[in-house]
Amino acid sequence: MKKQSRLLIALVLVTMLVGLFPLNASAANPFLPLWERVPDGEPRVFTDPETGEERLYVYGSHDSRISGYCGPDHVVWSAPVNDPNNWRYDGEAFHVDQLNGANYVDRDGVTKQLIVDVDANLRVMLYAPDVVYHPENKKYYMYVFVDGMWHVNPDPPAGLNRRRHPMFVVSSDSPAGPFRDPKFVTLAFDPAVLVDTAKNEDGKSRVYLYYTPEETRNLYACELDPDDMATILPDTLHYPLLETGQAPKNTMPDWVAPFHMFEGSSIRKVGDTYLLAYCRAVRATQTATTGISEIGWAYSDNPFGDPAQGSPWTFGGVVVDNRGEQVADPYTGALGTYTFTGGNVHGGMAEVNGQWYQIFHRSTNISSKRQAMAEPFNLRFVDGKPVIDQVELTSQGFEIDGLDPFKEQYAGYACYILPASGAASPQFFSQNNDASLNFDPNAPRNDWYPVMNIRNRSWLGYKYFNFGAGVAGAGQIKLVLTLLEKAAGTVNIYVGDPKTKFSDPEQPKTLIGTMELNGAGSAAHTVAAIVDKEKLVGKKGIYLEFLSERSGEICQINKLQFKLDAVAGITAPEVLDTVNDETISYGVSVSNLADTNLFEITAKFDSENLAYEDSVLELPDSDNAQFLGAPAYDPDTGVYKATVVKLQQGALFDYSELTKLLTVNFTPKAAIADAAEVSAELLSFEYQQIQEDGVDAAPAYAALEPSRAATAVTTHKRFDFNNDGKINMSDISLIVYNYYLSKTGDDGWDRARPFDANRDGFVNVVDILIICSYFN
Numbered sequence: 001m002k003k004q005s006r007l008l009i010a011l012v013l014v015t016m017l018v019g020l021f022p023l024n025a026s027a028a029n030p031f032l033p034l035w036e037r038v039p040d041g042e043p044r045v046f047t048d049p050e051t052g053e054e055r056l057y058v059y060g061s062h063d064s065r066i067s068g069y070c071g072p073d074h075v076v077w078s079a080p081v082n083d084p085n086n087w088r089y090d091g092e093a094f095h096v097d098q099l100n101g102a103n104y105v106d107r108d109g110v111t112k113q114l115i116v117d118v119d120a121n122l123r124v125m126l127y128a129p130d131v132v133y134h135p136e137n138k139k140y141y142m143y144v145f146v147d148g149m150w151h152v153n154p155d156p157p158a159g160l161n162r163r164r165h166p167m168f169v170v171s172s173d174s175p176a177g178p179f180r181d182p183k184f185v186t187l188a189f190d191p192a193v194l195v196d197t198a199k200n201e202d203g204k205s206r207v208y209l210y211y212t213p214e215e216t217r218n219l220y221a222c223e224l225d226p227d228d229m230a231t232i233l234p235d236t237l238h239y240p241l242l243e244t245g246q247a248p249k250n251t252m253p254d255w256v257a258p259f260h261m262f263e264g265s266s267i268r269k270v271g272d273t274y275l276l277a278y279c280r281a282v283r284a285t286q287t288a289t290t291g292i293s294e295i296g297w298a299y300s301d302n303p304f305g306d307p308a309q310g311s312p313w314t315f316g317g318v319v320v321d322n323r324g325e326q327v328a329d330p331y332t333g334a335l336g337t338y339t340f341t342g343g344n345v346h347g348g349m350a351e352v353n354g355q356w357y358q359i360f361h362r363s364t365n366i367s368s369k370r371q372a373m374a375e376p377f378n379l380r381f382v383d384g385k386p387v388i389d390q391v392e393l394t395s396q397g398f399e400i401d402g403l404d405p406f407k408e409q410y411a412g413y414a415c416y417i418l419p420a421s422g423a424a425s426p427q428f429f430s431q432n433n434d435a436s437l438n439f440d441p442n443a444p445r446n447d448w449y450p451v452m453n454i455r456n457r458s459w460l461g462y463k464y465f466n467f468g469a470g471v472a473g474a475g476q477i478k479l480v481l482t483l484l485e486k487a488a489g490t491v492n493i494y495v496g497d498p499k500t501k502f503s504d505p506e507q508p509k510t511l512i513g514t515m516e517l518n519g520a521g522s523a524a525h526t527v528a529a530i531v532d533k534e535k536l537v538g539k540k541g542i543y544l545e546f547l548s549e550r551s552g553e554i555c556q557i558n559k560l561q562f563k564l565d566a567v568a569g570i571t572a573p574e575v576l577d578t579v580n581d582e583t584i585s586y587g588v589s590v591s592n593l594a595d596t597n598l599f600e601i602t603a604k605f606d607s608e609n610l611a612y613e614d615s616v617l618e619l620p621d622s623d624n625a626q627f628l629g630a631p632a633y634d635p636d637t638g639v640y641k642a643t644v645v646k647l648q649q650g651a652l653f654d655y656s657e658l659t660k661l662l663t664v665n666f667t668p669k670a671a672i673a674d675a676a677e678v679s680a681e682l683l684s685f686e687y688q689q690i691q692e693d694g695v696d697a698a699p700a701y702a703a704l705e706p707s708r709a710a711t712a713v714t715t716h717k718r719f720d721f722n723n724d725g726k727i728n729m730s731d732i733s734l735i736v737y738n739y740y741l742s743k744t745g746d747d748g749w750d751r752a753r754p755f756d757a758n759r760d761g762f763v764n765v766v767d768i769l770i771i772c773s774y775f776n
Contacts, residue, residue, distance in 0.1 A: 029397035030362065030371035032077055032087055034412050034449040035431050036439065037063035039070075039361035039370035040128035042192075042266060043350035045081060046140070046175040054081045056352055057175050058359060058372060059093070059131045059142070064439055069368045070125045072096040074144065075439070076176045081352050084398040089441040093177030094142060094170060096126050104166035104184040114146070114166055128264065128346055131175065132193045134226060136204045139171045141229050142179045143191035143209070165189040167211065169230050183230040188213050188220070190346070192265040194274075194303065200226065208303045210265045210276070218242070219252045219261050219278065221304050238304040251306045251313070253298055255283050258315040262292055264346030267303075270379065273386055274300050277319065277358070279345050293342040295319040295360055299386050316388060319349075319358045320375050324393040324416060327506045330545075331457060339416045339461070340393055341425060343370070351379075355400070358391070364428035371430065376400045390502040394463040402466025402539045406564065407747075409462075411451045411481075411557040416461025416543065426460060427453045429556075448524070450484065450556035454546050460557070461543040464498050470537035471564060477533040479513060479542075480526050482559040488519040489548030489555070493531055496541040509543055510535060517548075517555060524558065536562075563656070564592070571658065573603060573680035573711050574750065583613060586664045586680050586711070593655045597646035598628070599687035601661070606678040607638030610666035615642055618660040624648045631664075639683075640664060645690075652689070680711045719771045721754065727774045735771075739763050 032038060041060040048055050055078040064071030076090040100116035116124045127147045133140050145167040167188050170179035185191075188211035196206040207224040209232070218240035225231040239246040240261075241254040253259035253276070264279035280296030281289040297316040298305070305313030324339030343363030350357050356379045361370040374397045380387050395403060395413040403409055417426045429449050431437050451460060471477060479493055494509035513531035548554045573586035588601055605612070612633040619625050624647045631642035642662060646653060668678075721731045735755045742752035744761035755763045757770040 028085075028399050028403055028409065028413050029373050029375075029395050029415065030412075031085070031374050031397040032058075032372050033441070034371070034410060034429075035445065036077075036371070036441075037369050037430055038075065038077065038372045039063060040264065040346040041359040041361065041372045042128075042130045042348040043357065043359045044131055044133075044175070045350060045352065046133060048078070049174055055079060055175075056081055056084055056350060057090075057131070059129050060361075060372065061126065061128050062439075063368050063370050064437065065125070065368075066437060067368065068125075069370075070127050070147065072125055074126055074129055074142070078176065079398075084352055090176035091178075093172075094126070094129075094144060094179045096124055096146060098170070098180070099124075099144075099146060099166075099168060099182055102166075102168060102182045102184065104164075104168075104187075106164070107187065116146075128190050130191050130193045130266070130348075132195045132207075133175070134195050134205060134207070134229065136226070137229070139173060140175050140177075140179070141193070142170050142172070142177070143185070143193055144168055144170060144179075144182075145189050145191065147189065165213075167191055171229070183228060185209070185224075185230050186211065186232060190264050192267045192276075192348075193224075194267045194269060195226075196269060196303065206303075208267065210267055212263045212265065216240070217262055218254055219265055221252055223303075238306065248308060249304075249306070251304050253278070253305070253313050253315075255281070257282075259298060259313070260296065262289065264344075266346075266348035268349050270351075270386065271381075272301060273381075274303050274305075275316075275349065275386065276300075276313065277347070277349055280318065291323070291342060292344045293323045294321045295345055295347060295358055297388060314385075316386060318390045319377055319388055320360060320391050320393065322360060322362050322373070322393065323420070325502070325506070330418070330459070337418065338420045339418065341417070341420050347373075352398075357398070362393075364430055369428075369430045371428075374398055392463060392499060392502055396464060402464045403462070405465040405467055405536070405542075405562040408482075408559050408561040410449060411460065411560055412449050413462060414451060414460040415463055416459065416541075417451075418457075418459035424455050424458070425453065426451050426458050448558055450558040452556045453553055454555050454557065455553060456489070456546065456548045456550065458546045458554075459543060460546075461541060462560075463541045464539040465542055465562070466539050467536040467562075468538070471533050476530050476564075477536060478528045478563045479515070479531050480528045480561050480563055481515070481557055482524060482526050482561075483517075484524050484556045484558075485517050485519050485521055485527075485554070486556070487517075487548055487550035487552070487554045489517045489546055489550070491515040491517065491529070492545040492547070493529065494543040494545065495535045496543060498539050498541060507541070509541075512536070519550075519554075528563070531562075570601075570682060570685040573605075573664065573682060584610065584666045584668060584678070586666075587618070587660055588662055588664070588682070589658050589660050590655060590685070591658045593653050593659070593687065595652055596687040596689050597652050598643065598690055599653070599661075599685065600641065600643045601685055602683040603640045603664070604681045604683055605633075605638045605640055605664070605666065606680065607635055609669055609678045610638075611635070611669055612640070613665040613667050616663045616665070617644065618662050619644075623653070624651065625653075653687075719757070719774050727771065732768055732771060735763060735768060 038060040041058045044057050057078045061070040062073050062075050073092050074094040076093045077087050078090050079087045096116055099114050102114045103111050106112050124146050129142050129144045131142045145165050167185045168182040170182050172179045190212045192210040194208045198206050200206050204226040207226050209224050210221045221238045223233045223236035238249045238251045240252045241250050243250045253261040255261050260280045260282050262279045262281035266277040268275045276298045280294040281292040283289050296318055298313045299316055300313045301311050302309035322345050323342035326336050328335050329337045341363045345360050347360030356377050357374045360373050362373050375391045377388055377391050393415045395415045412428050419425050493513040495512050496507045496509045512535050513529045515529035571589040615631045628643040628645045633640045719727050721734050739752040739755045742763045752763050757767040
């Protein structure tokens, strides 16, 4: 009964802990899962109140509707600042329903109640928010506004704009929300807020609000009362440069050159310099735009760019353009072709571990499904003035050293597409455009987010993969595509060097391989092609050109991965169990083993602390293999030797992926102590082919890296993971915080394996309950 009570208590605690730590997500560019759609991203570094850990939080709109920009909710994602690829869903922070009945002041000065009725298609949706923390108030504040309030009662006089954008501020004790208690601020949109290091006469941090009215698309700025974070302080409003009758407060960037201010401002302070990022659009008139895809920036030494307080705003340039870059059309030679689908843009800057990033969004060619992007940039000061060079649109996101080419990557990370627009442009899938949209991060998904509409003369490019020092020695490199074929065609594979700076000309591309598509098959499958590995050294751009006789779609591509088709590689004995009162097991694995039906393993184990028990062949029954005689073990030297043979004549071993060959089991000797170190060393792996006439083919030896030849093991009591001599919730917390829901095949499975108590290849609540039964 006591044991059952302990299990029940442990289960309750585990359930609470698991609920606090949702499933993680990690990606490149876009940096959130490809089914998620968070444009207008405002990045903020805050301290997680639950853990004390600094995290990067991203707040934005949520394209959660079937069609149309934005939706009725704001969701939050965050990542540790020391691991900005490990994104966590923190839940819904705010919903427009909370504004139903909220008071706002209309243009006529009358206080009215906001009516939220999404079902009636009044289009009351939430657009781009911003979030700040006020250190004296010790609260987080989210600035939200609704868009699409039409037919407001009573209707305004004829000729006046009938739209309303009431802006509110809501607050929370947590950066992830939920945010509550709406207070009306003003009629405006695209709020940007700065809690300054400068203090007012009462010793409280000053707060500045930047916003854009729908009617003018100009930028206004004012100071807010830090006590309620909602009231605009008298005589603090600053107007756009083109406003008349407001001088000397006409100080804010306008839509004319050089600023070309459009919307989507974001404000930061670096040292004593104020940095203003915004959506930049070159316009001939106030309403006619030619592109709204650039993140422009300006700077001043005061929050209003007011010459009376210091210096005016100075245009700094462009940070990034979500249209990519202009190149020559590969078939016509025409100049000025952009390399990505352009669209509206909005986002903010953040410094993470000393590196600055611009957060923004890209379009996906499918309705309004926009995805969060990140590009690193170099912010530096020259003669006291900030300098930011324009950066490329890349596939890297926070993986600024380049993507791992030997890891499976989504085709949707492409940052270079041709043609970039029109009916023949490749399209990026995020979710089905129907009523089944699902933004629950825990929902089951089929992991199919392909690049679609790939046609004759389509291009996909990836900047950049990092091949490091390259691959030396024997073997080949293959590019493997996971795809769905629609028609026969050819895929030409090119490589290109990275540009040193954005203004450099387009880098030449070198053909390194060709892949043929036969157009067969209605199911997803893989197609591979050998590429020239000599060209794959360091950071490289990879480009795929598609050619076909068909005018329509050729294929859809979901993933791509480079694979080393090399000589066999043997993995040193890995620890499967390290308890000092039961069997200690070692596993031996191999990869790229082919064209053989016999192999011999030689290893050396710690004969002083371990007594050999037996060996178990781990290969599947379908392999029809067995030990050739009993494995030999010398108890004096610890040398172990086992030979495995394929019984079926003409059948060969064929393991391209890492495959477990056998497990060697030992019983600890009586003298072994807690936290004792026992060793295992792989000496050799020889494989050969026994031909039908009984003649041996020439033996071959597996590649054996010295760094992986030996394994040192520290023994411990079963399930005492932190080696403190006790099995308690401290050990359980290691699972919940680090390894919960890890499974065989994950990158970190080697570290998670000891927590798989029932050895089913999956760390879940069953393992936690088993470990709880050992509590002492």
